[in-house]
Amino acid sequence: xxxxxxxxxxxxxxxxxxxxxxxxxxxxxxxxxxxxxxxxxxxxxxxxxxxxxxxxxxxxxxxxxxxxxxxxxxxxxxxxxxxxxxxxxxxxxxxxxxxxxxxxxxxxxxxxxxxxxxxxxxxxxxxxxxxxxxxxxxxxxxxxxxxxxxxxxxxxxxxxxxxxxxxxxxxxxxxxxxxxxxxxxxxxxxxxxxxxxxxxxxxxxxxxxxxxxxxxxxxxxxxxxxxxxxxxxxxxxxxxxxxxxxxxxxxxxxxxxxxxxxxxxxxxxxxxxxxxxxxxxxxxxxxxxxxxxxxxxxxxxxxxxxxxxxxxxxxxxx
Numbered sequence: 541x542x543x544x545x546x547x548x549x550x551x552x553x554x555x556x557x558x559x560x561x562x563x564x565x566x567x568x569x570x571x572x573x574x575x576x577x578x579x580x581x582x583x584x585x586x587x588x589x590x591x592x593x594x595x596x597x598x599x600x601x602x603x604x605x606x607x608x609x610x611x612x613x614x615x616x617x618x619x620x621x622x623x624x625x626x627x628x629x630x631x632x633x634x635x636x637x638x639x640x641x642x643x644x645x646x647x648x649x650x651x652x653x654x655x656x657x658x659x660x661x662x663x664x665x666x667x668x669x670x671x672x673x674x675x676x677x678x679x680x681x682x683x684x685x686x687x688x689x690x691x692x693x694x695x696x697x698x699x700x701x702x703x704x705x706x707x708x709x710x711x712x713x714x715x716x717x718x719x720x721x722x723x724x725x726x727x728x729x730x731x732x733x734x735x736x737x738x739x740x741x742x743x744x745x746x747x748x749x750x751x752x753x754x755x756x757x758x759x760x761x762x763x764x765x766x767x768x769x770x771x772x773x774x775x776x777x778x779x780x781x782x783x784x785x786x787x788x789x790x791x792x793x794x795x796x797x798x799x800x801x802x803x804x805x806x807x808x809x810x811x812x813x814x815x816x817x818x819x820x821x822x823x824x825x826x827x828x829x830x831x832x833x834x835x836x837x838x839x840x841x842x843x844x845x846x847x848x849x850x851x852x853x854x855x856x857x858x
Contacts, residue, residue: 548601549765549839555579556612558605565624565648567641572628573621573649574600576612586660588857589617591649595838596637596671596697597774599627602765603669603838607692607849610841611667614850617659619649623672635736637774639678639698639785642671646679650686663857665689667849669838670809671697674788677816680797681790688856690800690849693837694812701782706811718783724776737773752808759835791820799824800852802845804832825852 552558559575581587590611592604604620611618624641625631646666654661665688668676673694680686703709709717728734740753740761749757759765791799799820803813805828817826829836832843 547767548605549767550606550609553609553613556609558609561619561652563648563652565641565644565651567624567631567644569624569641570630571621571624571645571648571652572600572630573619573652574605574608576605576608576618576620578612578615581615581617581658583658586658586663587615587617588663588665588853589653589656589659590619590665590667590853591646591653592618592620592667593623593642593646593669593672593676594620595669595693596695597626597760598670598765598838599767601767603692606839606841607667607669607844610844610846611849611853614846616853617653617656619653621645621649633734633775635734635774635778637697637778638781639675640781642675643678643682646672646676646686647683650683654685660857661685663687665853665857667692669693670834671695673812674698677788677791677794677799680799681788681793684797686797688798688800688853689794690802690852691813691816692802692844693804693807693809693834694801694816695809696788696812696816698782698785699787699812701779702786714783717779721777721780721783728775728777734775734777737776739773755808755833755835759838765835765839788816788819791816795820795823797823798852798856800827800849801825802827802829802837802848804829804834804837804843806832807834807837809834 561575594604600620608618608620622629625636653659666676666686667690669692673691674696680689801813803810
């Protein structure tokens with residue numbers, strides 16, 4: 541896939557209508573989203589609906605649109621959104637990443653879908669891609685209107701920030717990180733602007749990239765998933781909120797509602813899905829896609845198990 545003149549990384553099928561929409565979350569931030577519906581959708585009756593969040597740092601023109609279009613073809617009303625402070629969504633503190641606000645963005649999507657006369661308020665689910673997988677689960681823990689939730693190539697961002705990759709951060713390292721973040725807040729005040737985390741290089745350096753960075757480079761920097769808003773980082777001090785939030789802690793609150801966890805057998809992120817599946821004590825289903833890397837579950841429609849997603853949500857939103 542490649543970025544098109546309209547900024548989207550995929551072609552819109554003739555079977556589906558896409559409408560830009562705007563609404564506010566409970567923090568007053570205006571959310572920019574795209575609403576996808578089958579062109580022949582019968583608006584005289586009500587239908588199941590899905591709110592779909594992007595990878596951490598991604599936007600609606602990428603993975604959310606891929607998923608929303610395909611689910612709309614299958615009869616769902618689907619909403620793909622830009623998180624608060626990012627993409628075309630509002631919020632003055634640009635580039636902030638917040639576990640609370642990003643979870644709220646899912647609930648705000650449910651709010652919006654529930655205002656549509658052709659959406660059944662009792663049949664709304666959520667899909668979170670990559671980092672939005674963790675945020676979707678956070679939202680479902682407290683918002684029982686989310687009747688079922690699916691994740692694809694899930695990352696638990698707060699767990700990574702607090703505990704490090706595969707939980708390798710020591711307590712001493714975390715305490716030093718907090719001291720560094722406190723110092724960064726003073727620097728931001730003195731500089732009059734918030735420092736941002738490093739972004740991907742514009743080209744592959746001579747000494748190459750580590751395997752995980754190389755995979756993200758393939759999607760975000762190369763033509764496959766390139767979109768200008770993702771070229772910038774998050775505010776460094778956003779890490780404070782993620783450290784405070786920590787790993788997903790209340791998954792039991794989602795039951796008896798069901799969780800579908802989709803990962804790839806080649807995905808570097810697979811351990812997040814494996815761990816959630818183990819923690820949920822039978823209330824989740826784990827689907828491991830053969831041959832799929834992490835980023836392949838963003839846009840590879842030949843690998844993403846849409847039949848499984850359709851069956852899961854039709855059953856759980858019945």
